[in-house]
Amino acid sequence: MAIYDTGPIVNIDGTGQIAQQMFIRVENTGTENLPANVLIEVYRIPEPNAEGYSQQIIYAQSLVGLTEFGSASNGAGPVFVLPVTLNSPLIPVYGVRITTFPDPGGGSQITATIFTENAQGETVAVQRVLPGEFGTPTVTLINPALQAVNEAQTPAEMRTAIEDPALGLDLTAYNPLSDTQKNQVAEIILNNRPPIGFTSVESVQIALNNAVDQVTVDPNNIYVEAGATDGDGSQANPFGTIEEGVTAVNPGGTVHILEGTYNIENQLVIDKSLTLQGEGDVIPQIVFSPTNTLDGLVIQADNVTVDNLHLISNRALTGSNAVFSVPLRTLDNLYENITISSNIIEGTVRSGYIFAENITIEDNEFIHNAVNTQALRFQMVDGTTNVLNNTFQGNSTSVGAVIFEPNLVSYTVSGTINVSGNTMESFNQFVNFFAILDGPTSLFIEDNMIDHQTNSGSSIILTTRVDYTLVEELLIQNNEFTNLDPQRLAVYFAGGGGGNNIPADDQIKVYSNIFNFPNGYGQRPGDIVDPIFPVGYNATAATFGMTLDKFDLQGNTNV
Structure with a gap:
């Protein structure tokens, strides 16, 4: 007779949850026709006894006779699998004991494998015993200090x-904390303890x-939560305002x-390189008071990212x-490397008013409730300008979604401009390129869905x-262009307004x-149009040779 005992096995699958089912697979690997009998016993361990040893309660067992490899008799064969349901909080810890006999003989040629499966049928834990590894039972001492954590x-x-x-435990980082922080640490561990306790x-x-x-302030990661008081910027004790967070965070x-x-109330000014990152399942809202006419979020630094926020400005x-x-x-030193991504940008004013070098505006939803004005107004850009995969929702008076229209001749444009993957509804214009160039420039307008709905206007205007x-x-x-207005075009070249190029x-x-x-x-x-496709130009452009x-x-x- 030989015995193998796994000792206590914590009842979890690979995701830290209670396992669905456990299997014991035993196999006769021998080549001789020797009897190989196996007694499989599965026991649960509800709690340690007074001495701290495992208290074993048998709740599944089977006596199996295995014939030699490759043959079978009386319904038994070289392999036997015993399934045992584990999906119960009454079985926090289990063990498997396997007894083989006779020995020497057939019992010495048995291989055993113990494994669990999750709800998807995936093997998530394996314990394998090879022939010759069977021996005296294993008894594992449960750590009373670990038990205290779990209790x-x-x-x-x-x-x-x-x-x-x-x-x-290594308490090097824990010991310098204040009593308040230590209490918070203990509460966090308690609240996040696995359902079956810690396994080690x-x-x-x-x-x-x-x-x-979470309770330590990391100046590179500052947390804010609306309405919080007496915070220090840590994850467990966030500041109550974004302004506090911007002041406290390290550059970058x-x-x-x-x-x-x-x-x-007035403005949220970003004056250092940083990322504003909205967190949580519900996108945080930043609401600018309508009592003044200032810009809302003002970016006055290089290397700034604004992600996953809902910005609302219903100002005049x-x-x-x-x-x-x-x-x-300055004209020769624009703010650079700006990213506006995955936000909702809503208001009765323009969505954005921009002077920048290397700016990406991507995956945003623009809700444009303004009257007779644009969504994105680019005054001056250089480097790479990306307007990618955004949604522009306008109204019956929305003028343009993406406009390059400097107010002064000193506000120039150059570089590569990509306007791609966007969806536009209810604007007069999609892209108006009314720029003053000061260097090599490329304009790519690709893969956009443009639907003017009831608005009147041509989609892309060149000048x-x-x-x-x-x-x-x-x-x-x-x-893809959709336009109900019989007077308008998809691509329109307009003369006038300055220049004769x-x-x-x-x-x-x-x-x-x-x-x-x-x-x-x-x-x-007065317009001259292509006879097949909706492109053309106006009479003024014709006078310049268009x-x-x-x-x-x-x-x-x-x-």
Whole structure:
């Protein structure tokens, strides 16, 4: 006879939850026709006894006779699998004992494997015993100090348990904390203790380290929560305002903005490199008071990211105010490396008013409730300008979604401009390129869904203000245009408003677009339009030499 005992096995699967089922697989690996009998006993361990040893209660067993490998008799074969249901809080710890006989003989050629499966049928824990490893039963001592951690019911009891030297935790980071912080650490560990308890001292150490991180102020990661008081910026004790977070965070760090509504009376000014990161399942709201006409969020620093926030500014519209702005630093030193991503930007003013070098505006939802003005107004850009995968929702008077229209001739544009993957509804214009160039420039307008709905206007407007000798690429490709206005066009070249520049032949590349103009197009008096597709120009541009030869039309479709 030989016995193998696993000792206590904590009843969890690979995700830390109670396992669904456990299996014991025994196999006769021998080549001789020797009898191989196995008694499989599964026991549960509800709690340690007075001596601290496992108290074993048998709740599943089977006596199996295995024949030699490759043969079978009386319904038994070389392999037997015993399934045992474990999905019960009454079985926090279990063990498996396997007794083989006779020995020497068939019992010495048995292999045993103990494994659990999760709800998806995936194997998540394995214990394997090879022939020759069977021996005397194993009895495992349960650590009383670890048991105290698992039995703690209050933060005070948890604190006593984790501070017990017998547990053997590394308390180097914990000891300098204040009593208040230590109590918070204990509460965090208690609240996040697994349903079946911690399975090892190492798992308690990990939980302790995480809890210490939450109560310790990390100047590179500052937390704010609307309405919080007496905070220090740690995850467990956040500041109550975003302004406090911006002041406290290190340059290059992140201000984590937790769920809630943050009311800003005047402006939220970002004056250092940082990330404003909205957290939680419900996107945090930043509401700018309507009692003044200032810009809302003002970015006055390089390397700034604003992510996952709902910015709301229902202020009265002025000549330049916006929900967010990147103001002019100097003409030869624009703020750079700005990212506005995954936000909701809503208001009765412009969505953005921008002077920037290397800016990305991506995956945002723009809700434009302003009257007779634009959503994004680019005054001056350089480097790479990305407007990607945004949704622009306008109203019956919304003028333009993406506008390059400087107020002064000193506000110039250059670099690569990508306007791609966006969806626009209810604007007069999608892109208006009324820029003054001061260097090589490329404009790519690709993969956009443009639906004017009831608004009147042409989708993409190019103008004689642009010096086309500086334009390296001008590509309008794979867009879908829907416009009910019979007078308007998908791509319109307008003369007037300054400049008399005309592109070269075939310089305006209009490729593989879909045009949905159910009421016709280009019926505005004086306009010259292509006979097949909705592109053209006005009479003023004609006086400067504009012709339809300037358009390179390939692969387009009318529906």
